[in-house]
Amino acid sequence: MGIKSFQGAREEQKKKYNAPILVEDYMTKNLVIFRPDQSILEVMELFIKHRISGGPVCNKNGHLVGIISEADCMKQISESRYFNMPILNKSTENFMTTDVETIQHDMNIFDAASQFYKGNRRRLPVMENGKLVGQISRKDIVVAALKLSSHNY
Helix, strand or coil: CCCCCCCCCCCCCCCCCCCCCEHHHHCECCCCCECCCCEHHHHHHHHHHHCCCEEEEECCCCCEEEEEEHHHHHHHHHHHHHCCCCCCCCEHHHCCECCCCCEECCCEHHHHHHHHHHCCCCEEEEEECCEEEEEEEHHHHHHHHHHCCHHHC
């Protein structure tokens, strides 16, 4: 005669994460925000002053309208050399990228890493309910991955 188990059905165990794994846990919250009417020269000076390589561009109402980066500034530098003219005092809106790819604040870093891998962006504005709340970079994702212990994967 066999032995019967009286334990009953076992409850399915959910995997718990000990470490923070969301974009909002690793994003930069204190941003240098640029304006569309701001001089490209001023933008370049702020890049150097704050040791950054790009940032979001917001209009007067605080809505995200673009991203400006060092690569965008290279266009201005290149054009000034080609036409043998000094760097002109043009506005940021002439050089910024307006097709802005964003990321949600509550996305996990693994999905964020996948988004960075599939795209060619170095930084992504972080949005919450349509509002800019921060920015995350590839480096932030690498830092997050290093902080997670192997059992969280």
